[in-house]
Amino acid sequence: MDPRPGYQRAGGSSNHHSASSSPALTGAQARRRKQPLRPADFKLQVIIIGSRGVGKTSLMERFTDDTFCEACKSTVGVDFKIKTVELRGKKIRLQIWDTAGQERFNSITSAYYRSAKGIILVYDLTKSETFEDLPKWMKMIDKYASEEAELLLVGNKLDCEIDREITKQQGEKFAQQITGMRFCEASAKDNFNVDEIFLKLVDDILKKVKMTILQFTWERSNGSMLSKIMTNDAPHTKCETCSAKCMELYIAVCRHIKGAVIYLFI
């Protein structure tokens, strides 16, 4: 996947769910801090799945903290990190769910598929068995994920070219069989294509969901909600049914108004 010039990372907005202490601020930092922080325009959940040891945690940590661990512990259940990015002039708070690759955790991890707007399916290009596992992961996606979720297949450990067992063409061919699935190779170790993976996925999600409702065919009689949605391009409107905010508004509306056909365009 080629890096696109339009992508812009918001610096240093990565937080882990574990607590961390705040160092003292310098004068300039303190002044900057006084300015009110702009809230995120969107909140998005992305899930990373794939067999054990393919580098899911490593990809997440490279993206959120720019770190790489040579001997990471295997993920137990699910872990997550949050990072705020800026894309298409919008501030997006990304919640990244890193799932355990071990099958015995599937009953826990499957619960996180449904709310994910993007799914990153990872294999290790130096281990053919992780590629052969892909149909099994696709079954999990079919069973538990939203049909709307954007899919991205990633062949990780590109830095180990000498040990490669799966060609780029094989990865591409697999992705082509699945409607809308994108593909790229990456290296969490060398930080190659890692930002692109996440930012491209977010970009694809945004393209699909926001920004303007051009047409809204509504078979139920609730004009007030219709006009509210149609006239309010601001992402902070609340859905009357579930009070969800931001991008969730549109999703919530889609779910709650039966019989509605909503066309969303940028």
Ligand SMILES: Nc1nc2c(ncn2[C@@H]2O[C@H](COP(=O)(O)OP(=O)(O)OP(=O)(O)O)[C@@H](O)[C@H]2O)c(=O)[nH]1
């Ligand atoms: N050479 C190389 N090693 C990597 C890369 N990404 C991850 N690794 C290594 O692969 C091993 C497994 O990485 P993890 O990120 O823990 O893999 P995981 O998919 O999260 O594993 P589970 O939590 O067990 O499912 C670690 O030893 C990493 O250092 C990469 O891009 N290149």
